[in-house]
Amino acid sequence: MSARHFLSLMDCTPQELANLIRRGIELKDLRNGGTLFEPLKNRVLGMIFEKASTRTRLSFEAGMIQLGGQAIFLSPRDSQLNRGEPVSDTAIVMSRMLDAVMIRTFSHSTLRIFAENSRVPIINGLSDDLHPCQLLADMQTFHEQRGSIQGKIVAWIGDGNNMCNTYIEAAHQFDFQLRIACPEGFDPQPKFIAIAPDRVQIVRDPREAVAGAHLVSTDVWTSMGQETEEEDRLARFKPYQVTGELLDLAADDVLFMHCLPAHRGEEISLDLLDDPRSVVWDQAENRLHAQKALLEFLIEPAYHHA
Ligand code: CP
Ligand code: NVA
Known part of the structure; x- marks a missing residue:
């Protein structure tokens, strides 16, 4: 699987992280200046939340919409994860339909299993170990x-x-x-x-x-x-x-x-x-702007139509 993942700050180089910070500031200025910027048109982010959230859900969902895409919220209670479908099978299926997946989970190993089985970028939206976003x-x-x-x-x-x-x-x-x-x-x-x-x-x-x-x-x-x-x-x-x-x-x-x-x-x-x-x-507030920079970095530009 060749996709770039963001499970930890260590998944990026210091230069990439510096670029993300700089880009987050640029995207904030664009939005505050009223400029529409939609490089992720038709792109879809899946979001799995095993724990509660206000900021993480809002910033990823609003961020995808602002970049021209969409986000889909999945509660494990309502998905087949709750009925025993393995994380690996879920990852394979989700990554065939979506352009990236954000997961907030307990065990960091859930993120690793997801990443190992995913064709698309996996983003850590908080685990018991880390909160890189x-x-x-x-x-x-x-x-x-x-x-x-x-x-x-x-x-x-x-x-x-x-x-x-x-x-x-x-x-x-x-x-x-x-x-x-x-x-x-x-x-x-x-x-x-x-x-x-x-x-x-x-x-x-x-x-x-x-x-x-x-x-x-x-x-x-x-x-x-x-x-x-x-x-x-x-x-x-x-x-x-x-x-x-x-x-x-x-x-x-x-x-x-x-x-x-x-x-x-x-x-x-x-x-x-x-x-x-x-x-x-x-x-x-900067959760929104910084994660828009991350989404732009991880998700390839939208399909080009002839
Ligand atoms: N800081 C943070 O991640 O907030 P939420 O739990 O509201 O997402
Ligand atoms: N340490 C906290 C962070 C919440 C954003 C928790 O894991 O609940």
């Missing part, structure tokens, strides 16, 4: 506001989860230093740290991680699928709340990001999203 939006947002992130200090506060793992990949691909502050027992998996051992530092004190940082990011303490652990996690993560006072320890021009949805009063103080250093709404 979110990082495209985060990197675009930083670039728009502050220029290159190369050599900057990024602080990740909280859980060593799928977002944290993807920040490690980003540290490697975009060449920044990443300080991760998480409670013991919630470190990112060693296989991710091994991607960028020279760029990643794990600390326990959020203040140490944030000192002088140019970007501070966090995420929910209980990710989708971990609901039974919520009570324990609330107690363990309490010292890891990001507040305005914590951001005061960072660089003067620090940006605060959160992939959203946020739980005000848990991982962030009640008013943090209103802090002038927070860019979460631009970050959310």
